[in-house]
Amino acid sequence: MKLLSPADQLFLWLEKRQQPMHVGGLQLFSFPDDAPDDYVAQLAEQLRQHTTLTAPFNQRLTSRMGQSYWTEDHQFDLEHHFRFEALPTPGRIRELLAFVSAEHSHLMDRERPLWEFHLIEGLQDRRFAIYTKVHHALVDGVSAMRMMKRMLSADPNERDMPPVWSLPPRQRNQDSSRPSLLNSLSHLLGESGKQIGTVPTVARELLRTINEARRNPEYDSIFHAPNSILNRKVTGSRRFAAQSYSLSRIKAVGTAFGATVNDVVMAMCASALRSYLLSQDALPEKSLVAMVPVSLHRDDSTEGNQVGMILAALGTHLSDGAERLRHIHQEVRDAKERYASMSAEEIVNYTALTLSPACFHLLTGLAPKWQTFNVVISNVPGPQEPGYWNGAKLEGMYPVSIVMDRLALNMTLTSYCDQIEFGLIGCRRTLPSLQRLLDYLEEGLAELEQAVGLAP
Amino acid sequence: MKLLSPADQLFLWLEKRQQPMHVGGLQLFSFPDDAPDDYVAQLAEQLRQHTTLTAPFNQRLTSRMGQSYWTEDHQFDLEHHFRFEALPTPGRIRELLAFVSAEHSHLMDRERPLWEFHLIEGLQDRRFAIYTKVHHALVDGVSAMRMMKRMLSADPNERDMPPVWSLPPRQRNQDSSRPSLLNSLSHLLGESGKQIGTVPTVARELLRTINEARRNPEYDSIFHAPNSILNRKVTGSRRFAAQSYSLSRIKAVGTAFGATVNDVVMAMCASALRSYLLSQDALPEKSLVAMVPVSLHRDDSTEGNQVGMILAALGTHLSDGAERLRHIHQEVRDAKERYASMSAEEIVNYTALTLSPACFHLLTGLAPKWQTFNVVISNVPGPQEPGYWNGAKLEGMYPVSIVMDRLALNMTLTSYCDQIEFGLIGCRRTLPSLQRLLDYLEEGLAELEQAVGLAP
Numbered sequence: 001m002k003l004l005s006p007a008d009q010l011f012l013w014l015e016k017r018q019q020p021m022h023v024g025g026l027q028l029f030s031f032p033d034d035a036p037d038d039y040v041a042q043l044a045e046q047l048r049q050h051t052t053l054t055a056p057f058n059q060r061l062t063s064r065m066g067q068s069y070w071t072e073d074h075q076f077d078l079e080h081h082f083r084f085e086a087l088p089t090p091g092r093i094r095e096l097l098a099f100v101s102a103e104h105s106h107l108m109d110r111e112r113p114l115w116e117f118h119l120i121e122g123l124q125d126r127r128f129a130i131y132t133k134v135h136h137a138l139v140d141g142v143s144a145m146r147m148m149k150r151m152l153s154a155d156p157n158e159r160d161m162p163p164v165w166s167l168p169p170r171q172r173n174q175d176s177s178r179p180s181l182l183n184s185l186s187h188l189l190g191e192s193g194k195q196i197g198t199v200p201t202v203a204r205e206l207l208r209t210i211n212e213a214r215r216n217p218e219y220d221s222i223f224h225a226p227n228s229i230l231n232r233k234v235t236g237s238r239r240f241a242a243q244s245y246s247l248s249r250i251k252a253v254g255t256a257f258g259a260t261v262n263d264v265v266m267a268m269c270a271s272a273l274r275s276y277l278l279s280q281d282a283l284p285e286k287s288l289v290a291m292v293p294v295s296l297h298r299d300d301s302t303e304g305n306q307v308g309m310i311l312a313a314l315g316t317h318l319s320d321g322a323e324r325l326r327h328i329h330q331e332v333r334d335a336k337e338r339y340a341s342m343s344a345e346e347i348v349n350y351t352a353l354t355l356s357p358a359c360f361h362l363l364t365g366l367a368p369k370w371q372t373f374n375v376v377i378s379n380v381p382g383p384q385e386p387g388y389w390n391g392a393k394l395e396g397m398y399p400v401s402i403v404m405d406r407l408a409l410n411m412t413l414t415s416y417c418d419q420i421e422f423g424l425i426g427c428r429r430t431l432p433s434l435q436r437l438l439d440y441l442e443e444g445l446a447e448l449e450q451a452v453g454l455a456p
Numbered sequence: 457m458k459l460l461s462p463a464d465q466l467f468l469w470l471e472k473r474q475q476p477m478h479v480g481g482l483q484l485f486s487f488p489d490d491a492p493d494d495y496v497a498q499l500a501e502q503l504r505q506h507t508t509l510t511a512p513f514n515q516r517l518t519s520r521m522g523q524s525y526w527t528e529d530h531q532f533d534l535e536h537h538f539r540f541e542a543l544p545t546p547g548r549i550r551e552l553l554a555f556v557s558a559e560h561s562h563l564m565d566r567e568r569p570l571w572e573f574h575l576i577e578g579l580q581d582r583r584f585a586i587y588t589k590v591h592h593a594l595v596d597g598v599s600a601m602r603m604m605k606r607m608l609s610a611d612p613n614e615r616d617m618p619p620v621w622s623l624p625p626r627q628r629n630q631d632s633s634r635p636s637l638l639n640s641l642s643h644l645l646g647e648s649g650k651q652i653g654t655v656p657t658v659a660r661e662l663l664r665t666i667n668e669a670r671r672n673p674e675y676d677s678i679f680h681a682p683n684s685i686l687n688r689k690v691t692g693s694r695r696f697a698a699q700s701y702s703l704s705r706i707k708a709v710g711t712a713f714g715a716t717v718n719d720v721v722m723a724m725c726a727s728a729l730r731s732y733l734l735s736q737d738a739l740p741e742k743s744l745v746a747m748v749p750v751s752l753h754r755d756d757s758t759e760g761n762q763v764g765m766i767l768a769a770l771g772t773h774l775s776d777g778a779e780r781l782r783h784i785h786q787e788v789r790d791a792k793e794r795y796a797s798m799s800a801e802e803i804v805n806y807t808a809l810t811l812s813p814a815c816f817h818l819l820t821g822l823a824p825k826w827q828t829f830n831v832v833i834s835n836v837p838g839p840q841e842p843g844y845w846n847g848a849k850l851e852g853m854y855p856v857s858i859v860m861d862r863l864a865l866n867m868t869l870t871s872y873c874d875q876i877e878f879g880l881i882g883c884r885r886t887l888p889s890l891q892r893l894l895d896y897l898e899e900g901l902a903e904l905e906q907a908v909g910l911a912p
Binding site for chain 1: 474
């Protein structure tokens with residue numbers, strides 16, 4: 001029996017019918033060369049044999065004296081968690097994304113361990129997919145990605161590999177604390193592990209902090225994001241859109257502009273958001289502001305601890321793509337330099353403060369007086385070498401994150417070999433046809449290539 | 457804009473994460489003889505063209521001054537409501553039931569019209585299925601069944617038949633009021649159409665009525681059901697089990713015993729419940745009590761208005777099947793005779809009173825002091841002639857009803873040609889392996905046949 005951490009408790013509080021708080025990952029595999037046509041069905045049959053569970057996959061929520069705990073589920077039912085499913089004809093990526101859109105909209109059963117593993121057959125061209133869904137109170141996005149990586153092998157000949165719920169237990173990495181949208185808040189609210197009281201207590205504490213910060217000119221920049229359709233209340237249905245983009249192309253653009261890969265990726269997002277909002281006749285006059293978890297290393301490495309979150313104006317008011325990229329590059333550099341002059345404690349406070357207004361509005365349901373950011377753009381490090389699972393090659397992996405009230409779109413990306421893998425999740429009613437963002441991302445990259453004379 | 461009726465409002469109040477309040481139907485079709493292999497995909501493409509909606513399929517909930525209304529959805533998104541899906545290999549009925557179990561566990565998006573239509577390919581033997589899901593606040597089970605019937609044609613050569621959401625509007629049958637578990641309550645709480653206040657008001661009114669009734673010896677029989685595992689709090693995941701049984705066999709047993717079809721069906725349920733509870737080591741000493749909507753016509757016709765609900769002890773304490781059937785036959789006859797001496801108003805009051813304790817416990821979340829019944833067994837009239845939809849023959853249709861706190865199992869059945877179609881829905885955590893009930897139903901029928909010398 002283990003008490004929930006304050007951050008995990010927050011994820012439970014924030015969850016409601018229109019706002020599920022689980023994260024997901026979509027992995028695309030190709031069949032091994034020698035695989036029979038019913039390869040995926042055989043795989044499903046093998047997976048059903050793995051009935052030995054390792055933590056946290058055997059842990060369910062229980063409540064005692066008003067406190068939430070993780071305890072072992074003694075009525076474990078693998079059929080509920082492992083689901084073998086199929087895509088309808090013609091089995092394109094389009095049908096796969098529709099499948100994930102629907103599944104990611106569904107709340108999970110809180111009386112059971114909060115995870116689901118969907119093995120999906122019926123994809124064209126001898127491919128199959130895995131969609132994994134885990135509650136954010138159970139693992140954060142980065143830990144989920146790490147688990148996905150641990151599931152893979154570099155050896156295409158390895159077989160009999162266990163599924164993620166049966167992986168041998170591993171020592172937890174103690175210095176793996178990385179900010180997700182809410183993890184840092186526990187720092188603001190007291191020491192990690194200490195019990196958070198109730199929603200009103202937390203909201204009151206947040207409001208006090210916010211009001212203090214607003215009187216401090218140093219924090220002034222935090223409160224200046226425009227209002228936009230991205231920042232409305234959300235409904236319960238989601239649309240998931242995902243696509244791979246060439247890392248080489250993105251690197252080439254970065255080199256030509258003297259910018260980082262992350263700068264270029266953000267410029268692609270900025271361009272896509274501008275095109276989308278224009279198509280909806282909803283582009284704010286002022287630039288949108290993105291909240292971006294960043295590496296504080298100067299070498300732009302995507303590995304290692306990244307304990308900062310920056311706010312960056314995306315230049316969506318600028319019509320020229322190249323100008324937008326330079327703007328973003330400068331914004332990110334300024335923000336990192338601000339961090340450079342801060343102590344570790346100041347960084348934690350600043351980060352938590354960035355998130356406070358969003359959390360306050362989420363917890364109270366009140367409309368924001370201060371929009372601090374419009375969209376989350378998150379870059380989660382992924383594997384750089386090809387991975388295999390039971391002989392099947394991983395062709396792509398796409399993060400499926402969380403949509404919240406006032407944050408109707410989340411753009412999370414990861415890297416895999418020479419690919420940048422975008423996973424966009426949004427409220428499909430607040431943001432109609434958001435799948436168009438995929439084309440707009442490509443157009444944004446092409447515009448930057450043209451600006452520096454690179455052939456797309 | 458139309459105000460919700462008090463009963464419909466109740467369905468919204470009662471809904472929660474572990475207790476969705478939608479009903480469903482599963483229809484099984486065989487391909488027309490001349491159909492190509494991609495027949496279902498072609499059908500899906502045709503259905504996508506039907507973007508003209510008739511009420512109530514275009515109606516969504518809106519809230520104004522604390523009141524709920526039905527209004528037209530001006531942002532209608534057919535892809536959200538009509539879903540083309542597939543079963544995984546090997547595409548047996550088992551995979552179909554697993555699919556429906558999962559889908560029926562999911563809450564619907566309340567910001568949209570509360571219905572979903574799932575067209576399912578990938579079934580063995582050139583068959584396909586339709587699973588329809590509609591919120592009970594939008595239509596009741598009987599209206600849903602009527603719509604399903606209207607969708608069908610007696611002519612196997614008819615093509616270009618519209619889906620249910622595009623059927624031409626029809627005059628509503630005004631005298632079609634039939635009790636569902638909660639509809640009658642609006643009578644108890646005031647005139648239909650009059651506004652119900654709040655949950656506490658309703659609960660207080662129910663409690664007053666119940667306490668008055670308990671002082672009246674005439675109503676004494678209402679409060680004597682035993683406690684059982686069927687009457688625990690439920691969790692959010694469901695198991696659906698469905699099967700067809702031969703109506704001729706059931707009729708033959710009825711004739712041999714001098715009992716009605718409905719008596720035999722209830723005896724099958726009683727036998728199955730007894731076997732299941734024995735297997736779980738959870739059979740109460742006292743007989744389980746079923747709540748059964750019945751026809752008040754003396755000729756046992758399944759058509760026409762049926763405005764009564766009876767409580768019938770199922771004789772689950774008796775080990776002999778024949779004895780149980782005779783017990784049930786007597787129970788049902790006694791209950792009907794009680795109704796025969798009542799005025800229409802008395803019947804309505806009695807029926808509402810039967811439901812009051814269950815509603816009180818549902819609304820307040822309190823554990824029952826008086827268990828009035830353990831399980832709902834509902835028989836919804838179905839079509840007697842073969843039906844076709846775009847040339848595909850309907851092979852079977854199974855109701856998917858609602859599970860509630862303290863009512864962890866619902867047994868709803870319907871008739872189709874020479875079949876009695878059972879649809880069992882239950883909480884899959886409270887009632888493990890409930891699919892075994894299907895075999896136990898068959899064993900119950902076989903035992904009755906043996907008792908009167910009929911070969912199964």
